[in-house]
Amino acid sequence: MTRRTRVVVLAPALVGLGALFAWAIAGLPAFGDYRGPYGYVLNRIVVPLRHTTNVVMGTNFDVRGVDTMGEEFILYAAVVGVTLLLREETKGRRVERRTQRLRSDTVRLGGVLMVAAGFLVGIWLMAFGYITPGGGFQGGVVAAGAILCIFLVGSHRDYRPFRNEHAFDPLEAVGTGGYVVVGLTALVSGSAFLTNLFGYGTTGTLRSSGSIAVLNWAAAIAVTFAVLLLFAEFLETYDRPLAPEDT
Amino acid sequence: MIPLQIVALALVALGAPLVVLTRDPLRQALVNGIYGVSLVCLFVVLEAPDPALSMLAVSGIGYPLVIVAAVARVRARDRGREDE
Numbered sequence: 001m002t003r004r005t006r007v008v009v010l011a012p013a014l015v016g017l018g019a020l021f022a023w024a025i026a027g028l029p030a031f032g033d034y035r036g037p038y039g040y041v042l043n044r045i046v047v048p049l050r051h052t053t054n055v056v057m058g059t060n061f062d063v064r065g066v067d068t069m070g071e072e073f074i075l076y077a078a079v080v081g082v083t084l085l086l087r088e089e090t091k092g093r094r095v096e097r098r099t100q101r102l103r104s105d106t107v108r109l110g111g112v113l114m115v116a117a118g119f120l121v122g123i124w125l126m127a128f129g130y131i132t133p134g135g136g137f138q139g140g141v142v143a144a145g146a147i148l149c150i151f152l153v154g155s156h157r158d159y160r161p162f163r164n165e166h167a168f169d170p171l172e173a174v175g176t177g178g179y180v181v182v183g184l185t186a187l188v189s190g191s192a193f194l195t196n197l198f199g200y201g202t203t204g205t206l207r208s209s210g211s212i213a214v215l216n217w218a219a220a221i222a223v224t225f226a227v228l229l230l231f232a233e234f235l236e237t238y239d240r241p242l243a244p245e246d247t
Numbered sequence: 248m249i250p251l252q253i254v255a256l257a258l259v260a261l262g263a264p265l266v267v268l269t270r271d272p273l274r275q276a277l278v279n280g281i282y283g284v285s286l287v288c289l290f291v292v293l294e295a296p297d298p299a300l301s302m303l304a305v306s307g308i309g310y311p312l313v314i315v316a317a318v319a320r321v322r323a324r325d326r327g328r329e330d331e
Contacts, residue, residue: 031248032248054297056297125300133296133297133299133300134297134300135297135300137301137304138297138300138301138303138304141301141304141305141308141309142300142304142308144308145304145307145308145309148308148312227309230309230313231312234312234313234316235316
């Protein structure tokens with residue numbers, strides 16, 4: 001197809017899409033005009049019912065817990081897919097790489113501090129997910145990202161413990177499966193799947209929100225190790241370390 | 248809409264075309280990270296801290312790594328071809 005034909009085909013399509021888009025935008029509710037009843041209902045009931053001060057978490061892990069379970073398995077499937085796709089090619093290439101280190105002490109010191117600070121922030125986001133903004137997903141990605149900094153400021157050798165698939169595969173499965181187990185526990189005890197068990201505790205403390213806390217930790221474990229496994233697979237695709245003098 | 252929200256929205260509107268117009272994939276990963284931070288600002292200004300945290304984690308950590316890994320792999324493959 002020549003460039004001219006392509007433009008001829010594209011132009012009416014663009015005009016049509018533009019018209020539909022403008023129509024859709026014109027029909028939107030005004031900025032900040034929220035009409036759905038769910039947000040108002042949740043805002044009113046979640047804190048008194050579940051003692052969870054972060055309503056988002058109360059929604060994700062309790063009111064809408066089954067959806068979040070599906071999302072956990074989407075992540076699980078994504079990691080399995082990436083691992084299967086990349087492993088075949090990276091398998092034979094697992095040679096010991098030259099250890100390259102950053103020359104600047106300032107960058108290394110800053111990086112090491114970032115590992116510590118990032119990991120702490122990650123754990124904090126996980127632990128207080130149902131009290132303040134945060135939660136297992138965000139905390140898991142932040143913690144895994146902090147661990148990745150070890151690779152950036154250190155070397156392949158420093159990072160090797162965090163590429164241990166034999167240890168991380170089961171841990172990820174424990175996180176993902178733990179979610180289902182909590183749901184099944186409710187089912188076995190005679191109530192509906194994922195019914196909130198274990199008492200609601202005192203609002204605004206770590207001992208609140210019942211099984212939301214357990215589900216949050218299950219998600220945190222699943223996400224942390226899922227992201228670490230993803231990193232491990234992707235880092236295998238590097239032929240050489242990221243150290244600047246090696247370029 | 249308060250002025251702060253307008254500024255945050257304008258930053259996002261400015262950042263998105265910059266990402267598209269950056270040609271070098273490696274540089275694009277970097278610009279995309281900065282664009283992600285502008286989205287984080289927008290979410291915070293719109294009082295949505297939870298998506299802001301997700302966005303920060305994904306656009307700051309996860310996504311750049313995937314892009315950089317892909318770029319490194321493609322370049323290594325190109326280099327391998329040149330050697331043949």
